[in-house]
Amino acid sequence: MVVVFGSINLDLVARVPRIPAPGETIAGRTLATLPGGKGANQALAARHAGAAVAMVGAVGRDGFAPIALANLAAAGVDLARVSVVAAPTGVALVNVDDRGENAITVVPGANAHVRADDVPDALLAPGGTLLMQLEVPVAEVVALAHRAHARGTTVVLNAAPALALPAALLGDLDVLVVNEHEAAACARAWRLPESPTGFVAETSDRFGVAVVLTLGARGALTQVAGEVVRAAPPAVAVVDTTGAGDAFTGALAAALDRGSGLATALAQGVHAGAYACAHAGAQRAAQDTTR
Numbered sequence: 102m103v104v105v106f107g108s109i110n111l112d113l114v115a116r117v118p119r120i121p122a123p124g125e126t127i128a129g130r131t132l133a134t135l136p137g138g139k140g141a142n143q144a145l146a147a148r149h150a151g152a153a154v155a156m157v158g159a160v161g162r163d164g165f166a167p168i169a170l171a172n173l174a175a176a177g178v179d180l181a182r183v184s185v186v187a188a189p190t191g192v193a194l195v196n197v198d199d200r201g202e203n204a205i206t207v208v209p210g211a212n213a214h215v216r217a218d219d220v221p222d223a224l225l226a227p228g229g230t231l232l233m234q235l236e237v238p239v240a241e242v243v244a245l246a247h248r249a250h251a252r253g254t255t256v257v258l259n260a261a262p263a264l265a266l267p268a269a270l271l272g273d274l275d276v277l278v279v280n281e282h283e284a285a286a287c288a289r290a291w292r293l294p295e296s297p298t299g300f301v302a303e304t305s306d307r308f309g310v311a312v313v314l315t316l317g318a319r320g321a322l323t324q325v326a327g328e329v330v331r332a333a334p335p336a337v338a339v340v341d342t343t344g345a346g347d348a349f350t351g352a353l354a355a356a357l358d359r360g361s362g363l364a365t366a367l368a369q370g371v372h373a374g375a376y377a378c379a380h381a382g383a384q385r386a387a388q389d390t391t392r
Contacts, residue, residue, distance in 0.1 A: 102153045103358050104224045104254075106245055107140020108212040108236035109158040109183065110191040111165040114343070117196050120204045129196075136169045137193050138212070139234040139261060142344050146351025146373060147232065148176045152358050155179040157220050158237070159211040165190035182221075186214045191236075201339040201378060207262070212237050217245035227253030230358040232350070234259045239266075246273040255357060259350045265290055271308035276357065278313045278350050297322060298329050311363055313370075315349055320371045325363050332368040334375035349374030 115129040140158050148154045156178050160166035162185055169190055173180060191210040197203045215237040225231065231249045233242050233256075242258070249256050250273035259278040260266060263286040271277070279287065281297065288295045293303045301312045305324050315321045320333040353370035361369070 102155060102224070102226075103144075103147045103230045103232055103354050104155045104157060104220065105140050105144040105147065105232045106157045106215070106217075106220060106237065106242070107143065107232070107234045108138035108191055108207075108209070108215075109141045109156070109160050109169050110138030110193045110207065110210075110212070110236075111135070111169045112137030112193045112195050112343075114195040114197060117198055119198045120196055120202065134168065136172050137195075137344070138169065138191055139236050139259065139347055140212075141169065141173055142347035143232055143234065143259070143351040143354070144178050145172055145176055146348045146377075147355040147358075148173075148178050148351075150352040150355035150369070150373065152230075152355035153179075155182060155224060157182045157215070157224075159184040159186045159188075159215045159219075161186060161188050161190040161211045163190055165192070182219055182224075184211075184214070184219060186211050188214055195343055197343060203343045205343070207236060209236065215241060217241045217248065220245055220248075222248075222252065225249045225252040225254045228255075230255045230257060230354055232257045232259070232354045234261055235264050236262070239264060243267060243270050243273075246270060249273070250275075257350075257354050257357065259346070260287065261346065263287075268308075271304075271310050274308075274310045276311045276313060276353075276363075277304070278315070278353065280315045280346060281317070284314055301329065313353065313363075313367060315346055315374070321349070321367055321374075323363055323367050330364045330367060332364075332371040334371050337375050337379045339378045340380055345374045345377040348377035 189210040191212040194206040257276040263283040349370040352373035356366035
C-alpha cells in the first residue's frame, strides 16, 4: 500500500494569456474550481497507476472540503484518516497561460494542522510505501519519516515546494524527488553541484538516498548502481503543466510499491507526467497515469 501524508486543496484555476508581472493586473479568460493539493494529486495518481492508497491529511468544515475529496473517494482512495479541523480547507490560486505554464500561490489552511501522529503504526508496514511532500508542516514530515524508516517502510519525499530541508531528514529517506528549482535550492543549502547529473550523483553518494530529478519536457534522471539513468517523455500536445510533477511522483511511488526497480519506476513516472500535460487541472491529469 502507498500511504500519502500530505495536502488536500481546492484549486482555483484562471486561464490567462500570460502570467502577470509583479504589480500587474490582466484579464483572465475562464475560472475553474478543481480538486488539488500535492498530497491529494499524488494519491490519486498512485491509485490510477494501480496502487492501493490511503490518504492522510486534513480539510475544513466548509463547502470546499467535499469538492476537494470527491475524486479521491470516487477512485477508491482510503479517506478514513482525513481529519476535519477548525480551519478552512487549503486553497491554491493557479494562473495558467497560453503555453500551459503556471504560477501558483498556496494558502495552507487545514493542511497546517496535519500531524505525524495521524498516521497509525499499522499503516507503516515493512514493504509498504510512505509518500510525502512539503505542503504540510516540515517538522511533521521529519517525525513521520523517522518513524516509517525505523519500521522498514520505503520513504519517498517529493521536496516540493522548495524549502530548506534538515540534513538529518535525508538519512530517513529512500527516494528524494525534486525538480530543477528544488534541486538548486538543496544544492545551495548543502554545497553540492547544481548541474543535474552532479547533484544527483553527489547527493546520492553523500546521503545514501536515491535521488530522482525531473527535468520538465526533457524527462527525468536518477542514478542506479553508480550509473546515470535517464527517461525521455513521449510527445504530447501541452495544455496545462499543473499537476505533471504530481502525476510523475504518484506513478513512480506506485511502481516502487509493487516492486519495480528505480529505472522502471522512473520511466513510468515520466510517461505519466507527460500525459498529465495534455489535460487541464491537476487531478484530471492524474487520471491518465496508466495510459
